Amino acid sequence: MSNIQTVLQIAIGFILLWVLFYFGVRPYREDAIRHRLFELRDELFLFAINGGISFDSPAYSILRGRINALIRFAHTITLSRILIFGWVRDSINEYTGKQQHRWAEGLKCLPEPSRVTVEDISNRVQLATFRHLLWGNPFTVVIYAAAFLSGTEKEEELKRARDWKIALIEEQASVAQSSERDQELQPA
Amino acid sequence: MGTPPPPRVRSKAEAEFLVRFKKLDILADAVHLIVPWGSLVAVFWFTYLMVAQLAGKATLADIGIKVMGDIKLPQVLAYLFGVSGVGYGMSERRLRRKKVEHMGGHIKALEEALDPTRSSSGLTRRGTTRPEDRI
Numbered sequence: 001m002s003n004i005q006t007v008l009q010i011a012i013g014f015i016l017l018w019v020l021f022y023f024g025v026r027p028y029r030e031d032a033i034r035h036r037l038f039e040l041r042d043e044l045f046l047f048a049i050n051g052g053i054s055f056d057s058p059a060y061s062i063l064r065g066r067i068n069a070l071i072r073f074a075h076t077i078t079l080s081r082i083l084i085f086g087w088v089r090d091s092i093n094e095y096t097g098k099q100q101h102r103w104a105e106g107l108k109c110l111p112e113p114s115r116v117t118v119e120d121i122s123n124r125v126q127l128a129t130f131r132h133l134l135w136g137n138p139f140t141v142v143i144y145a146a147a148f149l150s151g152t153e154k155e156e157e158l159k160r161a162r163d164w165k166i167a168l169i170e171e172q173a174s175v176a177q178s179s180e181r182d183q184e185l186q187p188a
Numbered sequence: 189m190g191t192p193p194p195p196r197v198r199s200k201a202e203a204e205f206l207v208r209f210k211k212l213d214i215l216a217d218a219v220h221l222i223v224p225w226g227s228l229v230a231v232f233w234f235t236y237l238m239v240a241q242l243a244g245k246a247t248l249a250d251i252g253i254k255v256m257g258d259i260k261l262p263q264v265l266a267y268l269f270g271v272s273g274v275g276y277g278m279s280e281r282r283l284r285r286k287k288v289e290h291m292g293g294h295i296k297a298l299e300e301a302l303d304p305t306r307s308s309s310g311l312t313r314r315g316t317t318r319p320e321d322r323i
Binding site for chain 2: 003004005007008009011014015016018019020022024027028030031034038041045048049055056061064065067068071072073074075076078080081084085172175176177
């Protein structure tokens with residue numbers, strides 16, 4: 001009988017851990033990444049208020065739109081999603097390449113100091129997304145913890161984020177947001 | 189009353205891309221759902237198999253009664269501690285969301301005064317995922 005008791009107690013323990021993870025930890029992580037992105041959006045807004053960049057500038061509206069899309073679809077930033085989209089990324093890159101081109105053109109229009117700040121905010125958005133993604137999976141947590149303990153530089157981390165095509169996640173969120181906006185424009 | 193904006197006409201390539209995108213999106217959503225619910229089903233299934241193997245001729249009802257009867261006070265206290273911690277965390281979350289709802293309106297109004305074309309994240313007023321965006 002004691003064996004059955006042990007099995008049932010272990011099962012109850014697993015079920016409670018499951019509840020804690022899916023109703024506690026996961027929503028907390030979503031809120032935490034959203035909070036980080038809101039901070040970065042506020043930083044961009046304050047930079048614009050202080051005259052660093054115009055509210056009408058394409059770079060401002062593209063970056064703000066991208067952050068907004070990530071905030072809205074933060075609950076979909078998962079490793080499985082990036083693997084699925086990364087699998088067929090060539091066809092998606094073909095389309096999202098235009099967005100990247102618009103972003104690069106928008107940056108070119110900015111004076112040097114503004115460009116550096118806006119690019120830095122954009123990089124930190126990528127890093128925040130990358131870290132959120134890594135902390136969400138037990139396998140990647142081990143990799144990330146090892147890299148963190150070995151003192152990985154921010155530039156190195158950013159390079160890894162680019163290798164992982166984190167921009168693809170940003171683009172997915174932007175595409176989802178823009179396609180919905182287009183639907184709203186369609187006559188009922 | 190203003191004229192509504194004309195509907196946007198999509199190119200064939202763009203439409204094809206969006207269909208492909210939607211298919212992948214559905215696949216990713218399915219994986220997102222299968223992992224948590226699949227793991228819960230697996231816990232129940234393996235528990236059932238192990239208990240059925242160990243139980244012999246005893247009925248599951250007997251086992252349940254005996255297991256519940258064998259629970260000691262320290263175990264009850266441990267469960268209570270865990271459940272109370274979760275309850276505390278959820279209350280704090282509820283309070284934070286109320287605060288977001290309270291402060292969000294002020295921030296929006298102030299920002300719109302400075303940038304009339306201000307775009308929004310599209311979350312609910314409490315800062316949560318919109319019901320139609322949930323997986």
